[in-house]
Amino acid sequence: MILLIFYFISAKALITYDQGYYNGFSLPVSPGFICKDNFQQIENVPFREAFANIPQVILGLEFLSFDKGINYKLSITSTTTTYFEIQIECITSIQVFSVEFSWYAIDDQRIQVINNFNMNPPDVKVFDHINPNFESGIVSITSLGIQGDIDFQLSISSITRTAVSVSITKVANKIINLTQIGYQVILGIQEAFKDSNNYPLSSAYNSGTLKQYSNRWLFLSFTGFNMSSTLKQKVTRYLSPLSYQMNTFDVGFVNCNHQISWLAYQFTTIYKPFECQSVRLSQSNDAQASTKPPIQIYIQELNLTLDQSSNNITNQLTLNFQVYVKCQTQKKIVSQFLRCYECTTNKYHKLQNYCNQQIDGVTYFLKYYQQQQTFKKLSIQIASDSINIIQVLYNQVQIEQKILEISVQSI
Template identity: 30%
Template sequence: MIFSFLLIQFAQGIITECSGEVTQFSNQVSGFNCQNGYTSTINFPDSFSNIPKLIFYPSLFDFASVSSSQPTAKIDIVSVTLTDFQIKLTCPYQRINTYTLRWYAIDDQRLIVINEFNLNPIGAKSFTFQNPNIKKAILSILGIGYKASFDMGLSIADLTSTSVTVNYYSLNANFLFLGYQLILGTDEIITYIDQIQSTSVYTSPQYPVKSNSYFILGFSQLQQGQNNGVITLKATINQGASVVDYAISRWGSGIYARNTISSYWLKYTVDNPFLAMECFTVRISKLFEMNSDQKPAFQLEIFEINKIVNTIGSEYILLNESITLLNIHVYYKCPSNNKKVHSKLNKCNSCSGSNKIYNLNHYCHGSINTINIYAKFKAQSNYKELTLTTTSNGITIVQKLTNKIITQETILFVEFLDV
């Protein structure tokens, strides 16, 4: 019995991405009734190592089933596990015939998905995040509710290294409910393709297929011009080996809702990860200073940002994208002859063992009372997140790297030891 269980566990694979379609929100499905909420469970083809990010876009709006003065569709993610997710549709006024959603699940920390499924009150909103290398933002309307003709839309008003602001507009008070996703990513994760304002049935040009990427759509604006009209829209993607296109059409007998739709590539295998800074030059200076009694016991100096630290503590530092060379100076005042300075500096990210770091030892003695380490580091042209930690026994600089997973890489470690 135990042996069989182990075989099953070892046979199970680990995935980092997958996609599919939620098709259970339809009157064609036995038992479907979304007035009080209808939940669908979607199984992944295998198991993730971490809880994945979920991205959705509507591939079919069909609100033409039951007469109602307030067509409304509310989407909620009930749960996400390593093997499945549950999504819930609520349509309190029984106006939904079919609501189909394309979904994408990706395990990557360079991707941030913000779910604003019930914006109340409806209006502009700002969000904060913790990845300074976020460069792109996509909006995707998922939940709507209205009582008559409307014209509404969303747009990105501002995107910084720490926050994003989403603007909302509406030409009247007929739009009653809004839910959306905000998808944020690095330059390599998200590639913008096009943004189209469509007033009638639309077929896009053909775009070259991008390897290891999903072709995704997102509605950011909708307009319905009749007081008793219902929305029936269908989004169809046609992807071949080398090209892809999409079509936005009317579904059934409803009216075509004018819309703005964005297309983009979402890359799930990244070629250029963020790397730790590498020390390419290190110089040691050992001196006898007559005025050492006037100096601190130790000091860390980063020249490019005019940063000096000579007290015990920990501090977060964000280095600008323009900084690709960093000069660091570590100063240590020998309190006695029975001390040494042991330092490790990250030298080669692609190396292992002794080739990966500079591993140095320098000793205090009678003719030397100060030890200075001068290190030059090269860095990528992105934001660098550093934590500087100083204790009475040493100095550490750790760089946070947000790739598929988040890692903490020590680029400089200096300790003051007894001999």
């Protein structure tokens, strides 16, 4: 008898988002959590499955229990495709009893998470961001150092195409008591956030029945406190009907600023690159060729002439390029221009031009079009014998799509 044994290996799909709740920094859940006098604790929080790429991790505080005089630092110290590492450190002799949070992990470039953990002293700050199409954002407090009465609120004061500014209110004689603060800035495209609100609360809060949005998380966090006594506030979520409450226990309610937002973890917005609609070229014997740079590009809509590399952001739907390339004997100019991004074949217009004694310069007249009314990031790379234009696209993954390539090569 011949036995045939077949081995089946099941490949698990890689995930692009995940969420959970962490209560390991809390008494009595963790009996050894005596968070004072420079106590430190580091934990690994696993994802349900592996990500293809290292995700961004967002924290939303939902249970805090401590008094004035605390100084706890909370930070994500590392992230892999299978877990993230979280660390808490309590500096002073005043004990922190609970810091619990919901966490959200996402592998998508249409959202960016900027970590500003444990800032000392608290102040206004400006951060660079990657995506020129970020339109809105939220802030989420992660850590606090408090040596007396405090009264402050964090907010995003401006978002430009390249940077975001976070402001903090400074109430006289109280801001000095906020010795340290940590927070995250979560930025996104228009689709990223829905029904975002920041509520100033002075008593226990009941959300009432909420509308469930598909492919979105209900994100809750704090953005500020007006605190002169012990803080013991906890968010409790309910599935049926969908709602949540914020309550206190044993002590009075501490005035706070409470952030709510429906945060997308799957998107329908897909950014696409410019495509070349027409190509025309002129070959010439230019008497002034010796005075011109080897390669030069003029962008009509931007009224911009370049003979060196440059990065540009534009919201134009159409761009007309005029590219001059100096031609030398025994050389050829090889070029390709993206014509159909989603095509599997015939994606590019491709040309070859040979140089000789009658041709010492070639000028390309190119018309590119992209129908999305969005901001486009272009990296124009110019060398002595080549020019490339790369458009950076921020979708689920970042793509650097080459839309123009011209090079001078030996025959």
